[in-house]
Amino acid sequence: MRNWVGxxxxxxxxxKRTMMTxxxxxxxxxxxxxxxxxIFGVGLGSSVRLxxxxxxxxxxxxxxxxxxxIASSYDEAAxxxxxxxxxxxxxxxxxxxLSDLELLLGYLTGSILRGIVIGALIMAIGFLVVHVAxxxxxxxxxxxxxxxxxxSSLGMIGALLAKxxxxxxxxxxxxxxxxxxxxxxxxxxxxxxPLVQRVSLFNPILYMIDGLRFGYIGRSDVxxxxxxxxxxxxxxxxxxxxxxxxHRGVNLRV
Amino acid sequence: xxxxxxxxxxxxADSAGxxxxxxxSHLVKRYGSFTAVDDLSFAVAPGEFFGFLGPNGAGKTxxxxxxxxxxxxxxxTISVFGADVERDYRRARSLIGLSPxxxxxxxxxxxxxxxxxxxxxxxxxxxxxKARVEQLLEQFELSDKRxxxxxxxxxGYKRRLALARALVHSPNVLIxxxxxxxxxxxxxxxxxxxxRRINSEGMTVVLTSxxxxxxxxxxxxxxxxxxxxxxxxxxxxxxxxxxxxxxxxDVFLELxxxxxxx
Numbered sequence: 462m463r464n465w466v467g468x469x470x471x472x473x474x475x476x477k478r479t480m481m482t483x484x485x486x487x488x489x490x491x492x493x494x495x496x497x498x499x500i501f502g503v504g505l506g507s508s509v510r511l512x513x514x515x516x517x518x519x520x521x522x523x524x525x526x527x528x529x530x531i532a533s534s535y536d537e538a539a540x541x542x543x544x545x546x547x548x549x550x551x552x553x554x555x556x557x558x559l560s561d562l563e564l565l566l567g568y569l570t571g572s573i574l575r576g577i578v579i580g581a582l583i584m585a586i587g588f589l590v591v592h593v594a595x596x597x598x599x600x601x602x603x604x605x606x607x608x609x610x611x612x613s614s615l616g617m618i619g620a621l622l623a624k625x626x627x628x629x630x631x632x633x634x635x636x637x638x639x640x641x642x643x644x645x646x647x648x649x650x651x652x653x654x655p656l657v658q659r660v661s662l663f664n665p666i667l668y669m670i671d672g673l674r675f676g677y678i679g680r681s682d683v684x685x686x687x688x689x690x691x692x693x694x695x696x697x698x699x700x701x702x703x704x705x706x707x708h709r710g711v712n713l714r715v
Numbered sequence: 716x717x718x719x720x721x722x723x724x725x726x727x728a729d730s731a732g733x734x735x736x737x738x739x740s741h742l743v744k745r746y747g748s749f750t751a752v753d754d755l756s757f758a759v760a761p762g763e764f765f766g767f768l769g770p771n772g773a774g775k776t777x778x779x780x781x782x783x784x785x786x787x788x789x790x791x792t793i794s795v796f797g798a799d800v801e802r803d804y805r806r807a808r809s810l811i812g813l814s815p816x817x818x819x820x821x822x823x824x825x826x827x828x829x830x831x832x833x834x835x836x837x838x839x840x841x842x843x844x845k846a847r848v849e850q851l852l853e854q855f856e857l858s859d860k861r862x863x864x865x866x867x868x869x870x871g872y873k874r875r876l877a878l879a880r881a882l883v884h885s886p887n888v889l890i891x892x893x894x895x896x897x898x899x900x901x902x903x904x905x906x907x908x909x910x911r912r913i914n915s916e917g918m919t920v921v922l923t924s925x926x927x928x929x930x931x932x933x934x935x936x937x938x939x940x941x942x943x944x945x946x947x948x949x950x951x952x953x954x955x956x957x958x959x960x961x962x963x964x965d966v967f968l969e970l971x972x973x974x975x976x977x
Binding site: 465467545548559 | 746780783784785786787804805806808809811813815817818819820821822823824828832833835836837838839840880
């Protein structure tokens, strides 16, 4: 890392991009979270009572935070890089004295920031609306960061491989969204039938939500150490693959 | 009129440095089984106005892409004032300014933002970039268009913006890939005047163009590429005289063997 100004410029541009599309990327997760809290937390939650020994709304909130962290991180990296590729403006970066690492970290930092800021906004809403505050900020931040890194890196990989905007939607529609929704956002692993429990253990997003929930309310279905090991391993792998792809210039340098 | 007065912040490369502003040696670029550039070698001297010609698909843009880092190549070397474009890419890229054939602007940024961000990518701090961007906006008569996005600019102003962006980090070598495509006569003449002036101040210019009269007027030395291979490399007048032709266009048609494509 030598061109810090160049790296910072990419991050600034990514932030500007987020602010330019605030109605698409900031307000929707906030409104959706409020709706989820209202319907599941206040409405249905009154009949569920306790989940993992805590009021349902407390159980639900960490899942909603992670759901939005994942969606925001992936979307920012994927749509931003693909848009730059699509309109050729990525060439501005490719001819500049930026290393592959600086270029990649610029995009990743921008999308990790968006993921964490959105996550923080959801937590603030949780605190204000249903009075749920996080128990351990460090653990919570660690899981948010590692998960954001994972999905930002996946977004980069997706944007490098995609040929159309529609390709990017395939990943979100058929993989990220279903795996997130069945990954323990709305219910504990222990509330599921035994077979489904065993199958769910192959869902990596379950460990991310579980780990964040441990940092939030001190309860988890799986050991937090296993959660951390899964998230860190996957994040490291995705980051390495995205760096190798940028280094090889996949769909960047002909 | 486009002013050349403030185009460059720092002087040209040290005259005691390497002899060539641009040195290409045995460059080979293949796309699968197709060889786009085949053992290409030539050099451009500091301060030279060099015309790089060839018919469509000859390998001009591929060569330019290899110089600026947009294309990887299989073998050969390219250096800019002695800086290898692969091993010493930071220095090499800092010395080059590119005005590409196709507009490649971020459609959501304004003219001012495009220049400011581009300066940042080259390591120019926001404080220094501000002064430089103001200078370029004024120089290219873009001051009152600073708030417009690329899509809101006319063709002429898009070309001005592309040139301003290429100069934002004060390069020593300016590569222009079809810089006058789509410009009206008045703006083309204005651009020619500007290019001559910055060249006279020491800027090395590499120009590709399909307007051969433009190349003949501006360039002192010409390289012609066909099917990825160099077929001519000579001082302009010597080239025309040696082929017994009256214009560069006739020489070009003789060498590339196509009557209706330039």
